Amino acid sequence: MQTLKVDLGERSYPIHIGEGLLDQPELLAPHIHGRQVAIISNETVAPLYLERLTRSLAQFSVVSVVLPDGEAFKNWETLQLIFDGLLTARHDRRTTVIALGGGVIGDMAGFAAACYQRGVDFIQIPTTLLSQVDSSVGGKTGINHPLGKNMVGAFYQPNVVLIDTASLKTLPARELSAGLAEVIKYGLICDEPFLTWLEDNVDALRALDQTALTYAIERSCAAKAAVVGADEKETGVRATLNLGHTFGHAIETHMGYGVWLHGEAVAAGTVMALEMSARLGWISEQERDRGIRLFQRAGLPVIPPEEMTEADFLEHMAIDKKVIDGRLRLVLLRRMGEAVVTDDYPKEVLQATLGADYRALAQLKG
Numbered sequence: 001m002q003t004l005k006v007d008l009g010e011r012s013y014p015i016h017i018g019e020g021l022l023d024q025p026e027l028l029a030p031h032i033h034g035r036q037v038a039i040i041s042n043e044t045v046a047p048l049y050l051e052r053l054t055r056s057l058a059q060f061s062v063v064s065v066v067l068p069d070g071e072a073f074k075n076w077e078t079l080q081l082i083f084d085g086l087l088t089a090r091h092d093r094r095t096t097v098i099a100l101g102g103g104v105i106g107d108m109a110g111f112a113a114a115c116y117q118r119g120v121d122f123i124q125i126p127t128t129l130l131s132q133v134d135s136s137v138g139g140k141t142g143i144n145h146p147l148g149k150n151m152v153g154a155f156y157q158p159n160v161v162l163i164d165t166a167s168l169k170t171l172p173a174r175e176l177s178a179g180l181a182e183v184i185k186y187g188l189i190c191d192e193p194f195l196t197w198l199e200d201n202v203d204a205l206r207a208l209d210q211t212a213l214t215y216a217i218e219r220s221c222a223a224k225a226a227v228v229g230a231d232e233k234e235t236g237v238r239a240t241l242n243l244g245h246t247f248g249h250a251i252e253t254h255m256g257y258g259v260w261l262h263g264e265a266v267a268a269g270t271v272m273a274l275e276m277s278a279r280l281g282w283i284s285e286q287e288r289d290r291g292i293r294l295f296q297r298a299g300l301p302v303i304p305p306e307e308m309t310e311a312d313f314l315e316h317m318a319i320d321k322k323v324i325d326g327r328l329r330l331v332l333l334r335r336m337g338e339a340v341v342t343d344d345y346p347k348e349v350l351q352a353t354l355g356a357d358y359r360a361l362a363q364l365k366g
């Protein structure tokens with residue numbers, strides 16, 4: 001087992017990474033301060049892992065709340081089911097909410113923990129690659145609004161993150177690829193040598209090679225922990241973790257939540273960010289193509305939805321959380337392995353990026 005730390009003063013916490021950690025209650029017990037525990041999961045993950053986790057927490061009084069599965073349920077109505085479960089079981093302020101599932105469960109359970117009786121203890125047990133490399137770390141929690149992704153939420157850090165890499169054995173291939181989008185993101189924004197490693201190991205990752213997966217998870221979590229430790233509430237460098245997300249969130253919202261997976265939208269959105277960075281002359285066309293090729297090899301889409309117009313993108317992007325005083329800040333690549341957040345770009349370059357021929361770019365690489 002490997003343990004990393006998110007360094008946030010009195011809110012610091014460990015990230016434990018290893019195979020079979022679900023069966024190691026001693027990693028959780030020190031972070032549970034009362035007798036009550038509420039495990040939040042969904043209809044897909046609960047049949048796979050809920051009984052095992054409940055058994056390993058036998059010393060506590062455990063209830064579970066099993067939510068419907070999917071991004072389409074990351075909303076107020078489903079959040080209410082968590083509060084219903086907590087109140088029905090008479091959970092008090094010393095309860096601990098545990099998220100057992102992917103990023104949707106983690107974001108919702110975390111937001112519920114932040115709100116329930118004004119804040120109770122929270123633990124992340126992520127079971128998708130995406131949630132293991134990204135969403136379980138850093139304390140962004142929340143739900144979607146019909147007009148925009150993650151528009152209602154709170155920064156609320158967990159007490160511990162427990163990553164059992166064996167849980168990826170049951171993950172569908174499409175979901176594994178979606179997780180690779182956020183892994184590739186770290187290489188692009190802050191770790192160019194990791195991109196080379198990914199080019200050498202993407203096939204092993206897709207084949208569920210445990211050694212390769214564990215390494216990719218550790219390196220991704222280390223990158224995220226460093227960024228979050230430096231800027232917990234996104235007043236600066238944390239916004240670089242949003243590479244591809246301004247375009248990607250527009251795709252998710254426009255297409256209907258869950259039609260494109262988050263990681264798929266991030267992949268196509270990052271290709272748009274690469275294209276814009278190339279148009280600004282910050283990276284070369286060869287470097288842009290290097291990124292496109294890696295997303296393709298990871299099994300991810302690199303062409304935005306045909307039906308989305310430039311106006312559609314601009315309308316959704318206008319309410320991005322990085323907008324300040326009506327000016328849209330974008331995450332772009334100054335060079336491979338170095339992201340910047342900027343509102344200093346000609347409007348025409350953004351227009352040209354939205355209108356670019358991504359089908360042609362994809363065919364060149366495919």
Ligand SMILES: NC(=O)c1ccc[n+]([C@@H]2O[C@H](COP(=O)([O-])OP(=O)(O)OC[C@H]3O[C@@H](n4cnc5c(N)ncnc54)[C@H](O)[C@@H]3O)[C@@H](O)[C@H]2O)c1
Nearest residue numbers: 044102103104105127128130131134135140167170171262
């Ligand atoms: N808070 C953050 O910092 C952050 C970061 C990235 C993404 N997110 C959010 O995370 C969400 C995406 O997360 P996701 O990709 O994990 O999606 P998800 O939570 O919808 O999980 C993907 C699918 O895999 C299933 N699943 C989960 N674990 C499984 C397992 N071990 N075996 C079999 N099936 C399993 C789920 O039931 C679901 O059907 C989005 O809502 C996104 O906005 C948040």
Ligand SMILES: O=C(O)C(=O)C[C@@H](O)[C@H](O)[C@H](O)COP(=O)(O)O
Nearest residue numbers: 134138140149150238241242245321
């Ligand atoms: O942790 C962050 O910060 C991120 O931006 C990570 C992203 O991968 C993630 O999708 C996050 O939920 C997006 O945040 P948002 O503030 O743009 O909703």
Ligand SMILES: [Zn+2]
Nearest residue numbers: 182245262266
């Ligand atoms: Zn993301």
